[in-house]
Amino acid sequence: xxxxxxxxxxxxxGPEDPELATIPFVMAGxxxxxxVDVVMGFQGDGCRLVQKGVAETVVAPEFAPLxxxxxxxxxxGGKLLVCxxxxxSRGIEDELVEGAEVCAAARFVSEVTSATNSLVY
Amino acid sequence: MSTVxxxxxxxxxxxxxxxxxxxxxxxxxxLEAKKSMASVAVGGVLELWSTDAQTKIDVHxxxxxxxxxxxxxxxxxxxxxxFIRRVK
Numbered sequence: 001x002x003x004x005x006x007x008x009x010x011x012x013x014g015p016e017d018p019e020l021a022t023i024p025f026v027m028a029g030x031x032x033x034x035x036v037d038v039v040m041g042f043q044g045d046g047c048r049l050v051q052k053g054v055a056e057t058v059v060a061p062e063f064a065p066l067x068x069x070x071x072x073x074x075x076x077g078g079k080l081l082v083c084x085x086x087x088x089s090r091g092i093e094d095e096l097v098e099g100a101e102v103c104a105a106a107r108f109v110s111e112v113t114s115a116t117n118s119l120v121y
Numbered sequence: 122m123s124t125v126x127x128x129x130x131x132x133x134x135x136x137x138x139x140x141x142x143x144x145x146x147x148x149x150x151x152l153e154a155k156k157s158m159a160s161v162a163v164g165g166v167l168e169l170w171s172t173d174a175q176t177k178i179d180v181h182x183x184x185x186x187x188x189x190x191x192x193x194x195x196x197x198x199x200x201x202x203x204f205i206r207r208v209k
Contacts, residue, residue, distance in 0.1 A: 029148040030179075033155035034186050064146040072152045 006037040008111050008118040014045030018060035021049055024121045025069035032076035039111045040073065042100075043083040046121075050080055050100045051092045074099050081107060122208065123181060123191040131195050131204055136168035137161045143172045143200050150176040151183055154205065158189070161207045166192065169203040177203050 009028050013020035024040065031038045048054050049066065058066035074080070080100040087093040087102060096102070112118050126134075140157045142150035150171040161167050169180065177194040180203050184191035192204035 026148055029152050030183075033148065033151050034183055062146060064149045068149070072156075076152075076155065 004037075004116075005035075006039065006111075006115045007031045008039045008041060008115040010041045010043065010108075010112075010118065010120040011046035011049060012044045013121060014048040015054055015058045016045065018058050018066075019063065020121055021046075021058050022060040022063045022066050022069070024119070025066055025073060026063065027119060028073045028078055029064075029069050029076075032073055032078050036116075038073065038078040039081060039115070040078060041081045041083070041108050041111065043086055043108075047082050047086045047090065047092070050082055050097050051090075052095050052097055055097070070097070081111065083108075122188065123185060125191065125193040126204075128195060131193050131202075134166055134168070134192070134204060136204065137165035139168045139170065141170045142176070143170050145171070145173070147173060147175060147179065149173075150203075151179055154180060154183070154203075158205070158207055163207050163209065165207050167205045167207065169205065170197070170200050171203060172200045174201070177201055180205060 009024045011024045028038045055067040055070045081103050084102050084104050138161050140153045142153040154169050181191045189208050190206040195202045
C-alpha cells in the first residue's frame with residue numbers, strides 16, 4: 001500500500017554543489033506528492049542545506065529553487081533529520097530551519113532499516 | 122488508473138479546478154497537482170497547466186501510483202493542459 005511506503009534520502013552535498021544539493025529535494029518532493037513517507041537525512045556538508053537562510057541561496061540551472069522544494073517537502077509531511085556531530089562541528093546547531101531534528105547514528109540506522117528503500121546523494 | 126480521452130472529449134471538459142504551474146521545473150507541477158487535488162471533490166477533474174513537456178508523463182505515472190485517473194493532455198499555446206480525475 002502506498003501509504004506504508006517509506007523512502008529515506010541521505011544528503012551529503014552542501015550549497016557548493018547546487019545540482020547535487022537540489023536533486024535529493026526533487027526526489028523527496030516527488031515522493032511526498034506520491035503519498036510516500038519521506039525522511040531526509042543530512043550529513044557532512046549536506047547539513048548546511050537546513051541551516052536557516054542557506055536554502056534560499058541554492059538554485060541549480062533547470063531545477064526548481066531549493067527553498068521552494070524544502071517548503072513543499074515539509075508542508076507535505078517530510079521529516080528532516082540532521083547529523084548531530086556534523087552540525088556541532090559547523091557551529092550551526094542553533095541555526096536550523098523549523099522542523100529539522102538533530103539526531104545521532106542509531107536513529108539514521110533505524111530509519112534506513114525500516115524504509116522501503118533509500119537513496120544516497 | 123488511466124482512461125485517456127479523445128481530444129474532443131478533453132476539450133469538452135470543464136475542470137473543477139485549474140492550476141497554473143507554467144514555468145515551474147520538475148517536480149513543481151506535480152507538487153502543485155498534489156496540493157490542489159485536495160480542493161477537488163472525488164469525481165471532479167483537476168486541470169494542470171505546464172510548460173514542462175515531461176509533466177504529462179510524470180503526472181500519468183503519479184496518477185497510477187496514488188490512484189487518480191489520468192485523462193490525457195491537450196496542447197495549448199506554449200504549454201500543455203493535463204487533466205486528472207480525483208478518484209479517492
